[in-house]
Amino acid sequence: MTASTSYHMTPDEFRTFGYAVIDWIADYQARVATLPVLSQVQPGEIRAMLPDAAPSQGESFSDILADVDRIILPGVTHWQSPNFFAYFPANTSGPAILGELLSAGLGVQGMLWITSPACTELETHVMDWLVDMLALPQKFKSTAAGGGVIQDSASSAALCALLAARERARQFSINRTGEAGQLTAYATAQTHSSIEKAMMVAGMGRERLRLIDVDAAYAMRPDALAAQIAHDRGAGFTPAFVCASIGTTSSNAIDPLTAIGEICQREHIWLHVDAAMAGTAALCPEFRWIHAGLELADSYCFNPHKWMFTNFDCDAFFVADRKALIDTLSILPEYLRNEATKSGAVIDYRDWQISLGRRFRALKLWFVIRHYGVEGLQHHVREHVRLAQEFAGWVRASQTFEVAAPAPLNLVCFRHVGGDAVNQQIMDRLNTSGDLYLTHTRLDGRLTLRLVVGQTHTRAEHVRAAWERIQTEAAQVTNQWPFVEEIRQ
């Protein structure tokens, strides 16, 4: 080997192999509906196909791609199948995938404005677009005192919000009492587990997260929140943070923002609003009621990587007071100092997140918004909600199933009237069949099935087929003659 030896892929080789991967994905998109949604492998099965040691010498790209089919594909749970109804979706689209590809090809770091000005400025700009697209409060715009930033997930957004709240509360507490009080935070048992994790990470302690009672719709009870805050103040704690959910993971419950926000304003508590999946619905004017009261929030996030056709990771996180966030997260060592930063005329997004490094994630969001246009996005979101509502109607009309919680948007919680064991069997049989994938929650202690309509390519026929399969399995489980209700209209 000499200094001129190269193992790198040349641009021409990249073109050839790149076409091959594009073809592979296009073919995958065309056939994914026919693959078993939930991977059917056993633990260890994939690893057993992999060689013990890394290869000493390079292998051909066609061999690598063949192994994707042979080794990887059987171990994939197909989140991009139109028959995926589990968890919350993590949907993608052609323009998003190509935006991610371009981001990888450019390979820039967006930690500072100067390390790629376009990475920062496109992100700031597209975040401002989103404020208008969802009719969010104008205070979340970079042109006001706030601003948006792409986080990898709603977990990270919640952690950043909690940290800013922690610092504000400490400051406030120090000013008033001379020492930092013990800080408390508030959510419901329906709130995403990332809040409890954030409390642990931030050193505030899981036990200081107060779980507020919910009403019959699994939404936070403002009176219970106010009572708990008063109780904690009386006990010497400093209430610092409330997380309200717009569309809980469990049942899409919508916490009442106006009442909660008024309490937070009165009590000087940071209000963070997590609309991870449901926020996307606000693209459509008829669903914007979910955000009523959002003008009282200090921070807000939703995930275009859930329901807005933008592949993970892309959480859109907004703050009303960017200074509070930056003051919390900014550390500037010598090797990152530069004139642009010193001038104060630019945003350095490393001060808006936990990590230093960051990809050019705004590209995929920009591609998605421009490819679909607002009208295209609205159309598909509306259609998903319509299909979920249709499904809820079939459940309500059924004699053997019941709707278990309000279904305001695209998630339907439902269960067979036969009890937990029956529901568990129905779910296991459906998921093992590979025909569709759905997951469960517990509501009032009862096992409840969840069906989310949010995968990019889910259409009426997939939801219809799912309902037929659910009924068939239920009949099998309960040893009744299959009773498939008439659902075609």
Next chain:
Amino acid sequence: MTASTSYHMTPDEFRTFGYAVIDWIADYQARVATLPVLSQVQPGEIRAMLPDAAPSQGESFSDILADVDRIILPGVTHWQSPNFFAYFPANTSGPAILGELLSAGLGVQGMLWITSPACTELETHVMDWLVDMLALPQKFKSTAAGGGVIQDSASSAALCALLAARERARQFSINRTGEAGQLTAYATAQTHSSIEKAMMVAGMGRERLRLIDVDAAYAMRPDALAAQIAHDRGAGFTPAFVCASIGTTSSNAIDPLTAIGEICQREHIWLHVDAAMAGTAALCPEFRWIHAGLELADSYCFNPHKWMFTNFDCDAFFVADRKALIDTLSILPEYLRNEATKSGAVIDYRDWQISLGRRFRALKLWFVIRHYGVEGLQHHVREHVRLAQEFAGWVRASQTFEVAAPAPLNLVCFRHVGGDAVNQQIMDRLNTSGDLYLTHTRLDGRLTLRLVVGQTHTRAEHVRAAWERIQTEAAQVTNQWPFVEEIRQ
């Protein structure tokens, strides 16, 4: 519009536009060396070219791609230029980009084993490969009590390590004294800023990070560490965490692991080792001395996304005791429960990181390792080190420049003997020219230039041209006749 209206890209459209993006990247790779490395735009210049509002109606993909050239490209600082010598590299390669593309195309979530078994098992397996490839301690393997996981960055790895250390120290402290002591952590002023940030995030307080004195090579002094620990114990603190660096960002200083590790073992302190860039050197047996003493560490990370041709984000984080990490980070709500998790036979990587969601990042690492083979990776790492050493030799032989710190691998810290103002001017002129990009640090209070050889396509001619340009600018700044030393051999 009807229910059958679709704004989605069809597989065939995806194929067409996908080829176009692949072509764009291949062309970019072929011409990137000719583009100004540091973007030359002014703050706000990119945003000014973007429309105020998102488009109502979708636009053609060719219009979008044309705007990448027109709007985005001028605002890109070219991290993938062979003339990029700044910061630490964030290098990429053909196989890595295509692995990222495939990951986006599959669009799976790897939060739980069951949400895509291949995503988890390939990651575990490739992490084990890396242990052998770098000759790391076997205890970091998943087949021992440890294991590896891909984090987005060394910042996140350090935070996870710190959290596990915090919990272990609290447990230990509670057992011994009945209450959690005040926890302290240790690093040097040369340690990456992410440690200070992690202290803030974890609620341990920046002021509890003790900065230990360094020796003449900017490496941690074990005697000073031991003294500070003793002092803190005497003052009622509980020392909990030491971060040692293998290759600091400032000057590639290498902290003495054996001496530090022995102190940590004796004092029951968690030792985290951050080898973000330099760790990759251990692919080559002749550079493995940098890891001497690593068997005493509790956790370790290096970034294949810096110097191992795998695009960001890909930090390889290893722990010796995975239970300590999982016990710290695990929270399991009902909607994530499943049989595979309950059986304990699988890894759920959500318990190894801050966020819940995660991409299929092992694919790109697998592609890179298989495409290059270990020998290919070794070749290019060796070549980078050789070029940096050659550059250091030119600096040492120069009458106007001096080497400012030991240069053990691929980073050379150097400066003009004329002082800070001269060095600042040289750097500004070079960076403004667009011919190359380098950044600075401060060593002993003096402005020092840094040249890192780590970009994928940096070859001898690029380093040679950089040295010529540096000398030319120095001569201009100091008003001397250009004096270019004879460097061609």
